[in-house]
Amino acid sequence: MNFSKYIQLMRLDKPIGILLLLWPTLWAVWIASQARPGIHILLVFIFGTVLMRSAGCVINDIADRNFDRHVKRTEHRPITSGAVSVKEGLVLTLLLSLVSFALVLTCNTLTIGLSVIAAFLAASYPFTKRFLSIPQAYLGIAFGFGIPMAFAAQLNSIPSVAYVLLLANIFWAIAYDTEYAMVDRDDDIKIGIHSSALLFGRYDVGAIMLCYLMTLLLLTVAGYLVHFGLVYFASLALAGLIAIYHYFLIRSRDRQNCFKAFLHNNWFGGVVFVGIWLELALH
Secondary structure (H helix, E strand, O other), X not given: OOOHHHHHHOOOOOOXXXXXXXXXXXXXXXXXXXXXXXXXXXXXXXXXXXXXXXXXXXXXXXXXXXXXXXXXXXXOOHHHHOOOOHHHHHHHHHHHHHHHHHHHOOOXXXXXXXHHHHHHHHHHHHHHOOOOOOHHHHHHHHHHOHHHHHHHHHHOOXXXXXXXXXXXXXXXXXXXXXXXXXXXXXXXHHXXXXXXXXXXXXXXXXXXXXXXXXXXXXXXXXXXXXXXXXXXXXXXXXXXXXXXXXXXXXXXXXXXXXXXXXXXXXXXXXXXXXXXXXXXXXX
């Protein structure tokens, strides 16, 4: 059996999506545990992130199979090209979801309940591109739902800082996914699906930078809520410099540079995590 087609279908050969989902989850895991997460929590949230992102990619390709064949970048995806059938994709999604849910069942009732909402968000996101003008905001909720789940799993409650972090993640997702959408702007117009790049139009670069600013402001608020100090806020300053670097990449709207900026968001999320880790480790 040729497993490479399933690897491609789950995008395991392109881990940027996993990282963009994992960083905010780890922000929450480290804050909720005061930098002392148990091995059980780490396994649940790291493997759960990989499994649910993989399932989300499969559902996305099933939902978009009739659109993807009209886009050069996606026309050779396994389901669109016929290398994997829709039935196979659905079976794979079910298996990934069941394994992920089995992991969550080892947590408390609140976390299990939140996982049902998380699964709905992941499964429904691909369809929001048909009717939402800014599906990237919905993506931010779906990609950030590991935040309240991480607090629930460790504290059996969801403190206010979790909601601030979730809101920060929504603005961050709009920023990086608009950079991604700028690559496909012409194709999206042709096939008739919505994106933030189309919504913002000629104000796209300014809107992205505003979203980065809101992300950093909300992360600052989160830091104050948990009494973080200089190390954490220094990491936010560094993340701000990364956002400014992205401005110089995207200001010409060159497709290749916009995609480069999208990929570089891994460093933005990673820098914030290192700031959280060092802040807690030093106190």
